[in-house]
Every structure is written in structure tokens, then in C-alpha cells.
Amino acid sequence: MSLSSSQRLDISITGVLAIVGNWTLPHYDTLHALSVHPVAPGAISSLDFSRLGGLDTAGAALLAQALGPERLRSLLHDAAGLDRDRLALLDAVALAVGKVPDQPIVQRRNGVIELPERIGAAVLRLAERILTLVGFIGLVLESLVRAAWRPKRWRITSVVAQLEQTALDPLPIVALLTFMVGAVIAFLGVTMLGDFGASIYTIDLVGFSFLREFGILLASILLAGRTASAFTAQIGSMKANEEIDAMRALGLNPIELLVLPRVFAMVVALPILTFVAMMSGMFGGALGCMLRFGISPTMFVSRLRLDILVQHFFIGMGKAPVFAFLIACIGCLEGLRVEGSAQSVGEHTTSSVVQSIFVVILLDAIAALFFMEMGW
Template identity: 60%
Template sequence: MTRPYLTPLQTSRTEAAPGLRIGGDWTLPHYSHLEPQVQAQRERMQDEEPVDLRELAALDTAGAALLLELLGEWRLRQVAGQAELGEQRRALLLAVADAMHGNREAPAPAPPSVLREVLGHIGEAVETTWRHGQELLGFIGLTLASMLAIALRPARWRLTSLAAHLEQCGLNAVPIVALLTFLVGAVVAFLGATILADFGASIYTVNLVAYSFLREFGVLLTAILMAGRTASAFTAQIGSMKANEEIDAIRTLGLNPVELLVLPRVFAMLIALPILTFIAMLSGMFGGALVCALSLDIPPPLYLSILQDGELLRHLLVGLLKAPVFAFLIALIGCLEGFKVSGSAQSVGAHTTSAVVQSIFVVILLDALAALFLMEMGW
């Protein structure tokens, strides 16, 4: 049979030779002419009907895709085994069949269960928290080992770096810590006086302000401020060095990054946070004294005499003993998140945010546990 010029798709349905004979140029220029014929022929085709591709002339990927649509993947792979096709056309048909097999639409998934999604998110959060706890414990051990390694070697102490970080996280933080605790002390005194006045006990506002700042507010507010101010700075500094491959250069020079970058920051926080906590206590009580003098007619001499009658030393020691623990954890979390930075500005920002959130969470959690323990012990 001679192939017509304008009918690349040829079929022959006779009783002597039933089947489908395909010939002509199955290429992209003939696509618009072939597609309606393929659709019409596909509706009339039978599953076991033989297909003859011996008269097939030119073939490209567009024509192979139409053959796949006409015959289906299984029959196309079967027909591609005909010896008359040649290796190149057989490889083209099989490649198109493989490619189209991966692009077929998957069945729509079942609607997710709300309970399953909630439990999945809870599981992910627990797993993430557990992993962060393990990393923090490991980093604590590494830092303590480095501290012991240089404890008896004064030549390896980084005093210049310690002084610089002490100025950054200690001296420069005094104004914001003093101002914030002064305002909070004034607010606590005003609210306490408003409530206690209904019971005729306005004089106890002095004890309320003193005890709250000596035991809780002084160290807690200072630690939260340092978590947001200093832990983020530590993460950003070390993270930028990690992104710029400066930490790799430090290791190449034979230096220990923990000893060089972490220990000066940890020691600076251990020195600065207790001092800032004491300043916060004084500022908070001064704010309370100002409110008492202006609103409750309690002059400063009477305010001080009431303070002397209480057990201020015990409350002061409780607050100050929390400060080194908070300082150690805040510095370590900030440095650890800095070492986790991958190498992009987005990673630096993400880990900086994570350092602040983790530091504040750890500080509040430990403070709550310490408050419960001390209350049970009667301290």
C-alpha cells in the first residue's frame, strides 16, 4: 500500500488481514493532524488487535507520545519489539514510555486525619527537643573539658578577648538592665499598693518589691535580656565566621575553636550576669522606693528600715546563686547555635532566632524548677 501524503495515520480493517497499520511521518509538524485521528481510532480499538509499524517513516518524541496515547504503555512496549522498527526508533519509544510513566498522575491521597496530624506535630516537637538537649549536653561536656585543659595554663588564657566580651555583654548592658528593672519595680510597687490598700496593708508593698526582685525578678529579667541581647550576638558572630569558613581556617592553624571562641564568651557571661543581676535588684527596689515615696507617703528612711527588718540576705543569695547557672547556659546555647550555621545568611538568621528562643525557654524552665524546689525546702 502506498502511503498518502496527508494521512500519516493509515489503518486497514479487512477480513483477510484485520488489525491496525500505522505509517507515515509521526512528527511534530503533523501533530495537529494526527491528534484527532488518534482520538477517534482509540475509541474503536480492541485490546487484542494487532498493530503493524513497518510502514512508519519519520518519528520524533511528539509522535512517540501520540503512539503512547493510542496504544497504551503495555502495548507500546510490546509493539516496540518488532524487528522492522530499528534500534533508534525502539529506543525512542521505550524512552518516551519510561518518561510518561513517571509523569502519570498518582491517585489522590486520602484526606489526612486531624488527630494523626496533631500527634505527628507533637512527635516532631518532642524529637527536636530531645535532639537539642543531647547536643547541648554534649557541648557542655566539651566546654567543661576545655576549661579544665587550660585551667592550669595561664599562657593559654585569652584575656584580651575576655575583656572585649566583658565590655560588650556586661558594661554596655548596664543602662538597659537598670532602666528596665527600674520601670518594672515601679509597676510592681504601684500594682501591689493598689491591691494591698484594700486590706489596709500598703506598708507591705516594700516587702513585696524587695522579695520579688531579690529572689525572682532581678535575675530573671536580667537573664531574659541577656538571652535576647547577648546570646543572639554570640550566635551571629560565630555563625558569620562559620559561613565565611573562618572556623575551618582556625582548625587548619592547629587552634581549638572552643578554646578560642567559646571560653572567653562563657567566662565573660559568668562574670557579667551576676553583676548585672545585682544592679537589677538595686534598680528594681529603687523604682519601688520612688513609687512608695510618691504614692504611699513612705519616705526613703522608712523604706530602708523596713528592708532591714526582713531576711534580705537569704533572698539575695537565692537570686545571685541562679545567675551563674543562667549565664553558663545562655552563653553555651548562643555559641552552639553559631556552630550549627550552615553557610548562608538565612541560616545565620534562623539559628540566631533559635538561640534566643532556646535561651529564654531554658531560663524560665530552670527558674520555675528552682522556685518549686526552694519553696519545698523552705528556703
């Protein structure tokens, strides 16, 4: 085989392949023409590089494509006219070319078939997250029991600092939001019930809804969006900076040091915020009733005392510690699952907010159905 240009492959009758000319990048077009038509392996018994001019990685790669990387490596050690540097270059390039995987053929898939597959994968991921959360809750409870009997391991300073962030800082926004929601419910109740001559029952609507549902639900959703995301971002940043690994190297338990103070602070903070949300919501409802229907605050309070049982208050307050514990666990778990990049911190922060709100609403709906069926 020969080419008219200076770069060519010459095969003698005895099966010796001579590589002639400069196999370098400036002659890439001519070299590529040789690599497109590979030489038959059975026709070659040895290589002759005595008439080789220049050689670089581009020429070595195309030579490996023309002969085949494995075949080239097997013939290099008996090749004539090849110095040690070029032998190393050809061997390294042939080895690298042989490791390059073939590009997989991307086949277009049927959307009808792919949709159930995606749904199934999502269900499996959901089940995995639920199992992970249950396991983490067990780990937190175990650490809590162990630390309870050792007062020296209590992190009082951390708990107080977290209480300030989870209870005092969100207090104004919780009070303002529930006040406005209570006023809106009162306006809607007076408007709708007034058509039936039952505007006075707006007081029952406001009291019943805020004591049982809206107080705890609004406070939990606000903390899920505000505090759970903060927990994830704080712990996730420490995980990305390898500070948690440093704690373990020093013999410190990250669960006791980072998770338990946040969980305890959340369990204390959410009942306080729930109570504030209840009172603020009913105050907004009372103001709405007074402005829309002329109901005095004295009549509003008297009607509440007569019609609304105290058990509704205890039902709403009883949900607060459970929701607080789950929100804190989800926020801390997502922070510990951060893989070490800023993108991962953002993804897990978003995931903690979504999971917390979803769990709060789901459990609140289940609890509402259960209490209604029990007649409570």
C-alpha cells in the same frame, strides 16, 4: 492502527509498527491522541522509522507514553530506518520518562487522629533537642577543662570583646527596665496593701521580689533575647559562609575559638547585670513608695536591712552563672546547627531565643519551689 492525519502508527500483519509523519511539538494534539490509547505490547515485534519525518523531545516523550518507556528502549536497537542521533534522543527520553515517579495520592486525614500524632512528633523533637543540648554542654565543659591547663590557647581578646557586647552594651536597658518594673510593683503594692493598712510592707515586697526573682529573671530574659540571638546569628553566618569549615581545615577548634569566649563572657556578664537589675529595681521601688506613700529613702533602706535577709541576695546571684552558661550554650549550639542559608539563620535565631527564655523560666520556677521547700 492508523489515523487520518499525517502523524500515525501503522501495525503490519507481521507485527512491525511504522511511525509515520512529523512527531514534533506543532502536532502535539494529534500525537497526544495516540498516547492516550497505548498500543498493546504483545502486538509489536519491531519498529520501522523509515517514513518518520521530524522528531523532537515532545514527540519522543509521547511515543514513549504510547509504547511504554521500557518497551520502546528494548525495540529501538533493532528498529529500521533510525539514525544514530534520533536513536540517542529516543533512548534518552524513554529513560527520563521511565524515571518520573507517579504522583502520590494525597489522602485527607482525620484531624482527631492526626493531633496525637503531631503531639508525639513534637515530644520526640523536644527529647532530641534536650539530648543534643546535654551533649553540647558536655563538649563545652570538656573543651573548657582542656583549655584551662594551656594558657596559650586562651582567647583573651575575644573574651574582652564579648564582655563589652554582653555586659556593657545591655547595661542601660537592663537598668531602665528594672527601674520601671520596680516602680510599677511599688505603686501596685501601695495601692493594694493600703486597703488593709499595710502599705509599709510594700518595701518588703519590692526587696524580696527583686533580690530573689525579678532581678535575675529580667536580666536573663533580656540577655536571652538580645545576646543569645546575637550568638546564633554570628556563628550561623559563619557556618553559612563555610568559615567554620575553613577553621577546621586549618586545624583550629571552633569550640575553643568561638564558643568558649562567648560562654565565659556571658558567665561574667550576667551576675553583673543581675546586681545592677536588683539595685535599679529597688531604687525604682523606693521612688514609687516615696511618691505614692511618702516613705523616705532612709526608711526604705532601714526597713530593707531589718526585714530582708542577705540570703535572698545570694540566692538570686547564685542563679546567674547557671542561667548564663545555659543561655550561651543554647545560642552557640543553634548557631552551629545552621544549615547554610539565610532562612536557616533566621529560624535558628528565633529558636535560640525561645529555648533560652523557656529554659530560664523553667529553671527559675524549679529553683523557687526547691528553695521554698528547703526554707531558704
